[in-house]
Amino acid sequence: MPRKHDDRRTFLKSVGAAATTVGLAGCAGLGGGPERDTFLLGAVTSLSGDLRFGGGVTQRGYDMWADTINREQGGIEIGGDTYEVEVEYADAQSNPSAGADAASQMINAGADALLGPYSSNVTLSVCPIAEQNSMPHITGSAESPQIWQEGYQYSFGTIPTVSIIGNEATSALLNLEPQPESVYVTGVNEPFSEATAVSMRTAAEDAGVTVENYELFPRDTDYTNVVSAAQNADPDLHLHGGHIGSHVDLVSAASQLGYSPDGFLMHYGVNTGSYKDGAGAQAPYTFGATVWIPSVDRSGGVLFDSPQAYADAAEAAYGSAPDYTQAGSTAAGIVYQEALKELNAAPPLSQDDKDELIGILEEIEVNTFYGDVTFEVGGEYHHNNINTQTLLIQLGEDGSPTIVGPEDAATGEPNYPVPAWDER
Amino acid sequence: MVDIGLFTQIVINGLLLGGIYVTIGVGFSLAFGVLEVVDFAVGEYVMVGAFMGAVLAPLFGAEGVFVIPIVLVVFFAVGALIQPLIHHVTTGDRPHPLLMGLVFTFGLATFLRGGVLTVFGPNSQDVPSSLLTGGIAVPGLGTFPVVRTVTAVFGVSGLVVFMYYLYRTRGGMAIRAIAEDRTNARLMGININRYQSIAYGAYAALTGSAGVFIGMTFNASPGMGLQYTAFAFFMVVLAGMGYLPGVIIAGIVLGLTQSFTAVYISGNAVLLVLFAIIYVVLLVSPAGILGKGEWAT
Numbered sequence: 155m156p157r158k159h160d161d162r163r164t165f166l167k168s169v170g171a172a173a174t175t176v177g178l179a180g181c182a183g184l185g186g187g188p189e190r191d192t193f194l195l196g197a198v199t200s201l202s203g204d205l206r207f208g209g210g211v212t213q214r215g216y217d218m219w220a221d222t223i224n225r226e227q228g229g230i231e232i233g234g235d236t237y238e239v240e241v242e243y244a245d246a247q248s249n250p251s252a253g254a255d256a257a258s259q260m261i262n263a264g265a266d267a268l269l270g271p272y273s274s275n276v277t278l279s280v281c282p283i284a285e286q287n288s289m290p291h292i293t294g295s296a297e298s299p300q301i302w303q304e305g306y307q308y309s310f311g312t313i314p315t316v317s318i319i320g321n322e323a324t325s326a327l328l329n330l331e332p333q334p335e336s337v338y339v340t341g342v343n344e345p346f347s348e349a350t351a352v353s354m355r356t357a358a359e360d361a362g363v364t365v366e367n368y369e370l371f372p373r374d375t376d377y378t379n380v381v382s383a384a385q386n387a388d389p390d391l392h393l394h395g396g397h398i399g400s401h402v403d404l405v406s407a408a409s410q411l412g413y414s415p416d417g418f419l420m421h422y423g424v425n426t427g428s429y430k431d432g433a434g435a436q437a438p439y440t441f442g443a444t445v446w447i448p449s450v451d452r453s454g455g456v457l458f459d460s461p462q463a464y465a466d467a468a469e470a471a472y473g474s475a476p477d478y479t480q481a482g483s484t485a486a487g488i489v490y491q492e493a494l495k496e497l498n499a500a501p502p503l504s505q506d507d508k509d510e511l512i513g514i515l516e517e518i519e520v521n522t523f524y525g526d527v528t529f530e531v532g533g534e535y536h537h538n539n540i541n542t543q544t545l546l547i548q549l550g551e552d553g554s555p556t557i558v559g560p561e562d563a564a565t566g567e568p569n570y571p572v573p574a575w576d577e578r
Numbered sequence: 579m580v581d582i583g584l585f586t587q588i589v590i591n592g593l594l595l596g597g598i599y600v601t602i603g604v605g606f607s608l609a610f611g612v613l614e615v616v617d618f619a620v621g622e623y624v625m626v627g628a629f630m631g632a633v634l635a636p637l638f639g640a641e642g643v644f645v646i647p648i649v650l651v652v653f654f655a656v657g658a659l660i661q662p663l664i665h666h667v668t669t670g671d672r673p674h675p676l677l678m679g680l681v682f683t684f685g686l687a688t689f690l691r692g693g694v695l696t697v698f699g700p701n702s703q704d705v706p707s708s709l710l711t712g713g714i715a716v717p718g719l720g721t722f723p724v725v726r727t728v729t730a731v732f733g734v735s736g737l738v739v740f741m742y743y744l745y746r747t748r749g750g751m752a753i754r755a756i757a758e759d760r761t762n763a764r765l766m767g768i769n770i771n772r773y774q775s776i777a778y779g780a781y782a783a784l785t786g787s788a789g790v791f792i793g794m795t796f797n798a799s800p801g802m803g804l805q806y807t808a809f810a811f812f813m814v815v816l817a818g819m820g821y822l823p824g825v826i827i828a829g830i831v832l833g834l835t836q837s838f839t840a841v842y843i844s845g846n847a848v849l850l851v852l853f854a855i856i857y858v859v860l861l862v863s864p865a866g867i868l869g870k871g872e873w874a875t
Contacts, residue, residue: 428702
């Protein structure tokens with residue numbers, strides 16, 4: 155009869171050998187988790203909390219890509235076989251730490267790659283997790299320049315940083331006639347909005363326009379105070395960086411106090427239903443910054459024939475017009491699709507496959523309904539797609555947006571200076 | 579150098595903002611004084627009232643102000659129906675009745691917020707009104723936004739009506755007797771359940787109606803409630819727990835502090851200054867800024 159400690163020794167040796175084999179296989183890039191016949195994309199986005207509107211928009215964008223490629227092409231073709239795309243979501247709860255947990259959850263679930271969250275705050279916490287786990291990550295909706303300044307190797311973004319969007323939209327607005335001589339810049343005190351406000355201020359300073367004031371304040375402030383201070387400075391234009399709720403509060407307070415500069419420029423989301431529903435009668439004539447609207451003149455390309463075709467498909471699927479965040483999120487999926495085709499590796503992806511995918515993404519050029527996507531390599535915008543052209547839009551009386559700048563992209567004339575509140 | 583025009587406008591902004599807070603603080607203070615319920619659902623009543631305004635106003639020619647009577651009646655009925663449930667969990671042999679009330683109203687708040695999110699989604703909604711738009715410019719003084727002015731008048735009027743009811747009617751006397759000593763009030767033959775339902779119904783009606791005004795001033799958003807719950811707490815502590823006249827002072831202090839801090843110090847410092855004020859008041863005068871409320875213990 156064998157002695158008890160011999161049994162234990164044999165058992166420990168077996169376990170050790172098995173663990174070593176698995177560990178070495180992992181280090182050597184052998185295998186990528188359990189066998190699957192689908193590409194598993196882990197999507198981190200805010201399905202609850204303050205950012206759930208944007209989180210939902212992002213989700214729609216990712217789903218539009220996955221549903222369309224699965225339905226129309228049977229998935230992604232690899233070596234003659236097609237593999238469907240499966241997008242699994244984890245809720246970031248509008249909270250950076252929950253976003254980091256959600257990213258870890260998706261990585262542990264064996265995702266081949268990550269689709270990123272809505273909002274810069276959450277993205278800034280997901281990028282380090284992707285980096286630590288060497289996990290490819292493309293976000294379709296984050297604009298803070300801080301994300302790209304960190305130089306992460308595994309994170310990419312399809313929407314240009316707001317340093318560029320805010321700056322270019324402001325420059326286009328400052329070129330309208332009569333040219334403004336002064337601006338008042340405000341923003342909400344959080345990374346995306348601050349970066350937006352800074353980009354607007356920089357554009358004004360570069361154009362030689364007087365910046366009467368630059369101020370950041372909390373999201374839940376009473377905007378009559380912001381407006382009173384601005385009204386006292388009497389600027390030609392008011393530039394504001396924030397999310398939709400703060401835009402609504404600002405124009406509401408402006409209308410109550412009769413504060414009527416020649417125009418308000420807001421970023422982000424003046425062409426969304428959320429802004430129009432919230433601002434109501436105050437919404438028309440607002441200027442906004444975007445990189446995509448359905449009427450923009452861009453060629454189609456992979457998966458959708460044109461911006462309008464994408465908008466129609468989104469409208470049919472969800473009953474509402476898509477904005478540039480939704481389009482950018484769909485474009486993120488399309489970029490993955492083209493990169494995975496080039497990688498030519500069946501799911502699940504090994505670590506070597508994922509590392510190779512990063513190299514492919516750095517060199518990729520994809521022509522989409524959203525615009526041409528390529529990623530910067532090196533510099534302050536490392537891995538950000540900064541090629542998509544910024545558009546200055548203005549809402550008409552019926553709430554529909556018209557591209558009014560820059561000149562080469564404009565599809566209509568601006569209503570500028572905008573009428574005073576009591577003349578509308 | 580201080581710009582006089584800006585200074586007076588900040589005073590106007592602060593006073594009118596305080597008036598908006600008074601509309602919430604009155605009912606909240608009444609509920610605490612009479613029922614001894616610290617109601618976590620106060621902000622959600624504001625939010626639901628605002629959404630009722632957004633939904634019903636289009637049926638009345640896009641006039642939010644016409645919705646007010648309906649909201650008053652509906653919220654009074656709902657409050658009168660909810661109060662017995664609160665009474666049930668805060669009385670009897672249950673330990674920690676105050677905590678039970680907090681838990682119940684916290685659950686109610688979560689339910690209301692979740693219900694609105696489910697029905698309307700996360701987007702903000704406009705509460706339209708063409709009657710209360712724009713502002714009245716007073717030369718040499720500043721601009722009075724119409725909707726904020728009307729809201730402040732509504733809040734102060736609500737306070738005056740409640741004060742009249744409490745101090746000049748038999749029903750009010752009964753409610754004050756209940757607030758003084760529930761057992762003795764019952765021995766005097768006062769129908770406690772009935773008057774508590776009236777008080778809570780009145781509180782809910784005032785708070786829901788305030789929600790319509792707040793929706794017209796800002797907009798209706800599913801996440802707006804928490805802010806007003808926090809401000810309601812601020813106001814009752816500053817006013818003195820359960821002391822109604824102190825609500826006006828508390829509202830003015832809250833509004834003016836917000837306005838002056840935002841413009842002359844920083845928008846980011848507002849909450850810091852507000853909590854510093856609360857801290858000092860609790861240290862120096864736990865019975866509120868006028869020293870006439872219950873001690874905050």
